[in-house]
Amino acid sequence: MSKTIRIGIIGSGGIARAHGSAYKSMPNVEIIAVADSIEGKAQAFIDQEQLPLAKAFDDHRRLLELDLDGVSICTPNFAHHETAVNALHAGKHVLVEKPMSVTLQQSIEMVEAAQASGKMLTVGFQPRYDPNMALIKEIVQSGKLGNVYFVETGGGRRRGMPTGTFIRKELAGAGAMADIGCYSLDMALNALGNPKPLTVSAYTSNHFGTNPKYHKEAASFDVEDFGVAMIRLEGDIVLNYKISWAMHMDTLGATMFLGSEGGLKVTSAGSGPWSGVWDGSVGSMTLYHDVMGQHVQSTIPIIEHRLDLFAEKVRDFVAAIRDSRPAPIPGEQILYNQAIIDGVLRSAASKREVTIELPNWK
Structure with missing residues (x-):
């Protein structure tokens, strides 16, 4: 037993x-x-x-x-x-x-x-347990894309700002980045094999959260509801990261992996004002590549499942x-995720690019 x-x-x-x-x-x-x-x-x-x-x-x-x-x-x-x-x-x-x-x-x-x-x-x-997320990593790691040099990820809700402990910096540390942006980062970093982040240049704002017109707890709102960053990763990879709890737009776009031999475009699943982020499953996957000198795009079938x-x-x-x-x-992997969020906050506050320094564990 x-x-x-x-x-x-x-x-x-x-x-x-x-x-x-x-x-x-x-x-x-x-x-x-x-x-x-x-x-x-x-x-x-x-x-x-x-x-x-x-x-x-x-x-x-x-x-x-x-x-x-x-x-x-x-x-x-x-x-x-x-x-x-x-x-x-x-x-x-x-x-x-x-x-x-x-x-x-x-x-x-x-x-x-x-x-x-x-x-x-x-x-x-x-989300790592979604077989479609595993498939994204398999494609990126397979070499089909060649040398991956640029990744764009992140998501945005037209409206989807939480309340309570999520919107107070002393309790949450960060806003949209800590709540939903960390999922986008994990999706990209995990697919790439968890390269170490090196530098961050970022901007954040909270135009919606601090406005009583859009948020009922505006007086207590002191985290970011929007953030964007350019992150340099080891391996000469650049990551464009963007996240939003609220905006006047339907989407911040798909996640993209650009490589020397192909590109992968991924959209999120779901619909409605609280959708458009990577805390759930995958909506579509498309592989862009050349065959016999011709531009080809191949639809990758979504794996249907009923997993909780x-x-x-x-x-x-x-x-x-x-x-x-x-x-x-393991925490050693997610440490890179936290390092990027920390770098975004530091860069946005100082209005300049910042360096990420991490322990050199054996």
């Missing part, structure tokens, strides 16, 4: 419900603890989600004293760093929701804690614990 995997959940908001549902759907997995800093909220979550084996805690450090195999960190962004570092030092494997942290330095410390503890730190980018991508990432975390596998989406 397989060992029962014992799980704790830190943070009991809406995203924690998705984690809880995924864990409950798996055999030999038990949620035995839930922590939330707001008094009574963890117990309410346990009651609502019908978790009879779970204990409630107001302090996540007390939860970490239990015999747990892993924890899901579902707190607001600002608490990702402290809870992850504490959990790793307590000997627990960690699945942390995106974005990885609020600052680049926090992400570095999270990776260092994982390396020091020997425990897994994996970051919750569920969110549940897939949680299942993979559990499987990695059970099989003693490396982190499915």
Whole structure:
């Protein structure tokens, strides 16, 4: 009989419900603890989600004293760093929701804690589990495009600004970039094989979020609702990155990979004012190449599936614990994502290009 995997959940908001549902759907997995800093909220979550084996805690450090195999960190962004570092030092494997942290330095410390503890730190980018996202990476890595030298990615909602903790810099770190832009970055960087970012030149604004005409919490809105950046990556690759929560436009365009032997154009799935970003699936893929000197474009069929991508990432975390596998989406990879967001904020504030400096781990 397989060992029962014992799980704790830190943070009991809406995203924690998705984690809880995924864990409950798996055999030999038990949620035995839930922590939330707001008094009574963890117990309410346990009651609502019908978790009879779970204990409630107001302090996540007390939860970490239990015999747990892993924890899901579902707190607001600002608490990702402290809870992850504490959990790793307590000997627990960690699945942390995106974005990885609020600052680049926090992400570095999270990776260092994982390396020091020997425990897994994996970051919750569920779009990677879409077979179409895997196909994009396969095409880019196959050599069909030749030498990839330019990538354009990002997405934009005509209207789709969140509220609450998402719009306050002290709690979220960044706005549209941390919420939805990180998905665009992961899509591009993962397909390219995670090249190291070198420099960033960026611009950000928040014309919509700070205007009561467009946002009901305009007085509290102090993050960006739009950002654009030119990023130099190792391997002489340039990444054009753009993201928006709100705009007077229907789209910011497709994602494109330009190579010396071909190009790949990818559009996002979905429709409506909250669509147009890479937090979901793929709408279309087209390969542009030459055949016998003629310009040809080939439609890549979309892979139909019924996977619950969110549940897939949680299942993979559990499987990695059970099989003693490396982190499915390791913090070392997502560190580059965080470094770019940090670089965008620094460049936009200073109105100049900035250099990205990262630890040289062995």
